[in-house]
Amino acid sequence: MIRLIDIYKEYDNGTKALKGVNVRIDDGEFVFLVGPSGSGKSTLIKLITAEIAPTEGRLMVNGYNLTNITPRQVPYMRRTLGIIFQDFRLIEKKTVHENLSFSMRAIGASNRELKRRIPYVLQLVGLEQKANRYPGELSGGEQQRVAIARALVNNPSMIIADEPTGNLDPQRSLEIMMLLERINELGTTVLVVTHEKNLVNRFDKRVVAIENGRIISDRTGGYYNGEKI
Amino acid sequence: MARKFDAGYYVSEGFRSIFTHGFMSFAAVCMIVACLIIMGSFTLLAVNLDSMLGDLEDENELAVYVDETYTEEQARAMSPKIKAVPNVASANFVTRQAALDQWRAGRENNELLADLPGEVLRDRFYVHIVDIEQIAQTKADLEALEGVGYVGAAIEVAEGFVLVRNIATGVALALVGMLLIISLFIIANTIKLATFYRREEIAIMKMCGATDGFIQWPFVVEGMLLGLTGAVVAFFAQWGLYQLVSKLVIQSNGLSLVTMASYESMVGTILPVFCGVGAAIGVGGSLLAIRKFLQV
Ligand SMILES: Nc1ncnc2c1ncn2[C@@H]1O[C@H](COP(=O)(O)OP(=O)(O)O)[C@@H](O)[C@H]1O
Numbered sequence: 232m233i234r235l236i237d238i239y240k241e242y243d244n245g246t247k248a249l250k251g252v253n254v255r256i257d258d259g260e261f262v263f264l265v266g267p268s269g270s271g272k273s274t275l276i277k278l279i280t281a282e283i284a285p286t287e288g289r290l291m292v293n294g295y296n297l298t299n300i301t302p303r304q305v306p307y308m309r310r311t312l313g314i315i316f317q318d319f320r321l322i323e324k325k326t327v328h329e330n331l332s333f334s335m336r337a338i339g340a341s342n343r344e345l346k347r348r349i350p351y352v353l354q355l356v357g358l359e360q361k362a363n364r365y366p367g368e369l370s371g372g373e374q375q376r377v378a379i380a381r382a383l384v385n386n387p388s389m390i391i392a393d394e395p396t397g398n399l400d401p402q403r404s405l406e407i408m409m410l411l412e413r414i415n416e417l418g419t420t421v422l423v424v425t426h427e428k429n430l431v432n433r434f435d436k437r438v439v440a441i442e443n444g445r446i447i448s449d450r451t452g453g454y455y456n457g458e459k460i
Numbered sequence: 461m462a463r464k465f466d467a468g469y470y471v472s473e474g475f476r477s478i479f480t481h482g483f484m485s486f487a488a489v490c491m492i493v494a495c496l497i498i499m500g501s502f503t504l505l506a507v508n509l510d511s512m513l514g515d516l517e518d519e520n521e522l523a524v525y526v527d528e529t530y531t532e533e534q535a536r537a538m539s540p541k542i543k544a545v546p547n548v549a550s551a552n553f554v555t556r557q558a559a560l561d562q563w564r565a566g567r568e569n570n571e572l573l574a575d576l577p578g579e580v581l582r583d584r585f586y587v588h589i590v591d592i593e594q595i596a597q598t599k600a601d602l603e604a605l606e607g608v609g610y611v612g613a614a615i616e617v618a619e620g621f622v623l624v625r626n627i628a629t630g631v632a633l634a635l636v637g638m639l640l641i642i643s644l645f646i647i648a649n650t651i652k653l654a655t656f657y658r659r660e661e662i663a664i665m666k667m668c669g670a671t672d673g674f675i676q677w678p679f680v681v682e683g684m685l686l687g688l689t690g691a692v693v694a695f696f697a698q699w700g701l702y703q704l705v706s707k708l709v710i711q712s713n714g715l716s717l718v719t720m721a722s723y724e725s726m727v728g729t730i731l732p733v734f735c736g737v738g739a740a741i742g743v744g745g746s747l748l749a750i751r752k753f754l755q756v
């Protein structure tokens with residue numbers, strides 16, 4: 232569960248990226264966070280992942296109060312999140328399988344756990360045939376599915392994706408969104424940042440719209456960009 | 461979730477990292493070797509000078525000559541007073557007659573000496589001291605005692621040695637301090653380079669929830685391996701160097717004053733000290749380098 236209460240974020244250079252944001256996302260939800268470029272979407276994600284701290288306001292993520300979290304606790308908070316980026320961020324010199332095992336080892340998983348978990352997530356994202364390929368040998372859509380598999384491999388309670396389809400063609404983008412929807416149906420909370428209205432409008436999901444650092448709309452089945460917001 | 465401390469992982473990551481930026485690792489090891497050899501050379505010099513000083517302390521007696529007017533009993537009675545002087549380790553009384561007999565030994569054939577009366581010499585104490593650095597003060601203290609005629613001591617030799625030893629120690633300490641800082645800096649840069657090569661992996665590890673400890677261990681191991689490698693190389697290089705110097709000293713040894721301790725007899729100290737210092741530089745340098753990296 233995520234709760235943002237009266238969150239303000241001002242960067243060191245004086246940019247006010249968020250101006251009093253209140254959002255609550257319950258376990259099991261699927262939420263689109265939409266808004267134009269520069270509206271504060273990535274800032275909001277970075278607050279949730281504790282990459283940056285709010286200037287003001289209270290912030291709760293999966294039982295951790297990020298307002299007064301200690302540096303030692305941050306890694307354990309992050310283990311409850313699976314994070315996906317527009318640029319995939321795979322390790323080029325490791326195979327698909329190695330990329331996943333690297334993430335599992337990073338939190339101290341045993342070889343037995345690796346053996347059990349990796350085939351399962353690869354099959355979930357439809358890449359069981361490509362386990363020994365390198366990222367450079369895969370298409371963009373496939374690389375993003377590896378990134379999704381990596382986000383899932385440590386069994387987080389929530390997936391957070393910042394513009395996961397920004398580098399993909401419409402067909403690949405739709406496939407990625409459907410994959411995220413399926414993951415949500417299997418019980419993982421999903422928060423997807425995007426500014427692609429056609430994509431959002433094909434799903435009947437909760438849509439939180441942000442503009443200029445403020446939430447301007449938050450409704451289920453809402454559409455993005457004028458039409459129903 | 462599972463294992464807390466995976467030594468195998470840290471060591472293999474540490475090794476892998478060393479070879480991915482071989483040149484910098486090589487430079488770091490060379491620096492540690494240089495640091496340790498210079499440190500070792502000066503320390504060995506100081507050790508040798510110190511042991512020579514020890515010999516000198518043992519050999520170097522002060523001869524405390526008793527006033528001529530004192531009888532043997534009066535002279536003997538001074539013993540507690542002499543022993544009470546600070547820095548005096550022991551004092552042996554020798555009568556003027558015994559001194560003369562000793563002096564005569566080996567000169568039996570010299571007729572002139574045959575009927576020399578014992579009175580030409582004084583009763584004396586041969587005094588050993590604890591710390592040769594204070595020989596001048598001790599000499600003065602002894603001379604100040606009632607009944608002491610004068611005191612004979614090889615002050616210049618002693619003070620010359622002490623001076624050389626002190627200079628060597630001072631230079632060694634200054635050099636070692638400087639080199640330690642330089643080595644630390646080089647190691648820190650090597651490890652910084654290693655973290656730079658692996659910045660993507662570090663970012664991903666952090667994103668997945670790896671702890672700072674988990675992220676930094678491979679780099680600490682890498683630093684330690686560099687330090688230990690340097691220590692072992694330096695140990696053998698130092699050995700060779702020492703043998704060479706020993707040989708030169710023995711060959712050109714007009715001064716029988718100079719005796720050198722054998723490297724073999726000090727191996728038990730040198731190897732652990734080198735490894736300890738090398739590992740400390742390595743670990744210190746890597747902690748220095750990654751401290752900054754972990755603040756996200
Ligand atoms: N590190 C930063 N320092 C200063 N300003 C920033 C930084 N990151 C983002 N901003 C500014 O904050 C605002 C919101 O940015 P961001 O959250 O990245 O928007 P979005 O992801 O919706 O495009 C923008 O005006 C951007 O220029």
Ligand SMILES: [Mg+2]
Binds near residue numbers: 272273274
């Ligand atoms: Mg953004």
